Amino acid sequence: MAKRTLKADASQSARKANAFxxxxxxxxxxxxxxxxxxxxxxxxxxxxxxxxxxIRPLDASL
Incomplete structure (x- = not known):
């Protein structure tokens, strides 16, 4: 069985980085x-x- 490799499209990785x-x-x-x-x-x-x-913090310095 031949190995398959997936190539990520550059636009997909840039879109993911911009989304989050x-x-x-x-x-x-x-x-x-x-x-x-x-x-x-x-x-x-x-x-x-x-x-x-x-909702209030008990210690605001944390």
Whole structure:
């Protein structure tokens, strides 16, 4: 049986990179770059009533 090789079209790889440019960047680095707080195990949820919730970080320096 002959081996088959798939060749990626250059336009396909460029399209994928433009669709999601941070594909190889970890979440923590993306959060630091955008000056956001990681809320994983660092949040308090308060019910405001009428379907509204407030999510606040416990430690905003993380």
């Amino acid at each position: 440019p941070y594909l190889g960047t970890p979440l923590n680095e993306r959060l630091k770059h955008s000056n956001n707080v990681d809320l994983t195990n660092n949040h308090k949820i308060t019910d405001k009533g009428a379907g509204y919730w407030e």
